Amino acid sequence: MPRQDAADQFVKLIPLIRRKLLRRSDLPQIPNLNFSHFHLLMLIEDEGAVTNGHISETLSIAPPNVTPLITKLVDEGYITRVPDERDRRVIWNQLTEKGELVLRERRDSFRRLFEDRLAFLNEEETDRLIDSLKTLTEIVEKMDKSEG
Incomplete structure (x- = not known):
């Protein structure tokens, strides 16, 4: 029963967190980017350079939908594409300084938002x-x- 109780508490917690702490209207926005772009930037930050296939698998995004997300982030200067030195068919997506900065700014905004909510x-x-x-x-x- 303890595992079932833990699962029940978790199921109860998720909607509360979404309603009270993660309302999209309160989240700091990145100009010209949506929530999927932000998740992709965080993935690259967490894992370093990643391929489109890895992005598709990790974020459960259909492969054809990854390319437009990557293209937008490249066009905005948040990531860069780097060919693999050993296999030119492999392209690595990695954060730029601008990408790192926008993630740091968004994280700081989240922190301030949560501090205010928990005051x-x-x-x-x-x-x-x-x-x-x-x-x-x-x-x-x-x-x-x-x-x-």
Whole structure:
């Protein structure tokens, strides 16, 4: 039963987070880019240079839909395409300085937004939240390692 209770709590938590912390209207926008572009930039930041195939697989985007996303990010100067030195058929997508900067700015905006949303908590509640988030992070990282 504890696993079922944990699953029930998680299912209950996700919509609350979306409603209270991740409302799209409150999220800082990147000019000319949508949420999919942002996810793709974060993937490249997390994993380094990646191929279109890896993007398609990791973000569950159909291969034909990856190319326009990449093209937009290249056109805006957020990423660059680099041919593989050993196999010219392979193209690596990597962040530019502009891409790194926009991610850093968006992350800082998220941080300020969340700080504002959590301002009503007292010190003890904040400490409990931090401990809970650390535990949740450890669990999700463990899940990620067990899948890979």
